[in-house]
Every structure is written in structure tokens, then in C-alpha cells.
Amino acid sequence: MTTILKSLASEDITQVTPTQGFNIKSVQSENFKLNVWDIGGARKIRPYWRNYFENTDVLIYVVDSADIKRLEETGQELSELLLEEKLRGVPLLVYANKQDLGNAVTAAEIAEGLGLHNIKDRDWQIQSCIAxxxxxxxxxxxxACKNIKRK
Structure with missing residues (x-):
């Protein structure tokens, strides 16, 4: 997510390191000003994710398409996120990142592995990308902007 966020904010992406805690950036898109929280995915900080769910309008989940070994783990994490009360009905965008790598699986394969087609309680989209x-x-x-629910 860090590379995606820096790209959207027109920042230098040549020296990106994995997020250890969180980053906050404001991004202008369409007629929206989005305040984006980039929350690190390290296992030890995942219990703290729920501290950031208040007033979430869209959930953006980034998957490394070349790390097929972690697809089951990331699918379990996503399933748990979607059960969170504060995220109920929030649209879900999944970026299938690193599509340029030779060992990357397709967005369709990731959607299948994550069970996205079983999601019936919210709008969702999977987007191939090369951040x-x-x-x-x-x-x-x-x-994401088109699917944010007006409150």
C-alpha cells in the first residue's frame, strides 16, 4: 500500500520501505479528498488495526500477487476484517499488486483464492496493478471513489 499511496500523492517511490506502523496521507481524487491510512501488515501489529476502523468509507486491501504462499494467510486476515462491525457494508477494493513479476498470479486467481465471489454484504472490486x-x-x-457510501 505504501507504494500505491506515495504514487497517488505524486511522491518519490524509488526508496519505499515496508510500513512498520502507519502512514497518513491526504489524496485528491475525483471530487474527493481522501485521508488514507496506510497500516502495516506485520503480524505483531495486526491486533491494533481495529483502532483505525472508525468512520472508514472504503477498505483498500493490497495483495502481493507474487507471494502465493501467503495467499491463504492474507485471505484469513481479510475474512476477519470483513466481520468487523465498524467495517460492515464498507466497499472493498483489492489491489492485486506486482503483476509485472514472472511468478505473479492473476487478479482472477487472487479473487478465487480470497473467496471474493462469496462476498454478498458489500460492493467489491479487484484491480490488477503495478504500483x-x-x-x-x-x-x-x-x-473506490464511486463506491463510497454517502453518510
Whole structure:
């Protein structure tokens, strides 16, 4: 997510390191000003994720398409997130990142592995992307903006 977020904010993405805690950026897209929380995925900080769910309008979940070994684990984490009361009905965008790598699986395969087709309680979209090139990133964000529920 860090590379995607920096790309959307038109920041340098040549020296990106994994998020250890969280980053907050404001991004302008369409007619929206989005305040985006980039929360690190390290196992030890996952219990703290729920501290950031209040007033969430869209959930953006990034999957490393080349790390097929972690697909089951990330699918379990996503399933738990979708059960959170504060995230009920919140639209879900899944970025299938790193599509440029030779061992990457397709967005359709990731959707299948995550069981996205079984999600019936919210709008969802999977978007292929190559964050370091910006490919697919804006398309995903456009979908997210169109699917934010007005409160």
C-alpha cells in the first residue's frame, strides 16, 4: 500500500520501505479528498488495526500477487476484517499488486483464492496493478471513489 499511496500523492517511490506502523496521507481524487491510512501488515501489529476502523468509507486491501504462499494467510486476515462491525457494508477494493513479476498470479486467481465471489454484504472490486509503474492504481481509486457510501 505504501507504494500505491506515495504514487497517488505524486511522491518519490524509488526508496519505499515496508510500513512498520502507519502512514497518513491526504489524496485528491475525483471530487474527493481522501485521508488514507496506510497500516502495516506485520503480524505483531495486526491486533491494533481495529483502532483505525472508525468512520472508514472504503477498505483498500493490497495483495502481493507474487507471494502465493501467503495467499491463504492474507485471505484469513481479510475474512476477519470483513466481520468487523465498524467495517460492515464498507466497499472493498483489492489491489492485486506486482503483476509485472514472472511468478505473479492473476487478479482472477487472487479473487478465487480470497473467496471474493462469496462476498454478498458489500460492493467489491479487484484491480490488477503495478504500483511502481502506477499501472492500475488510478483505476482502482476511481472505483473506490464511486463506491463510497454517502453518510
Amino acid at each position: 511502481i509503474e502506477g499501472k492500475g492504481v488510478k483505476e482502482g481509486l476511481e472505483w
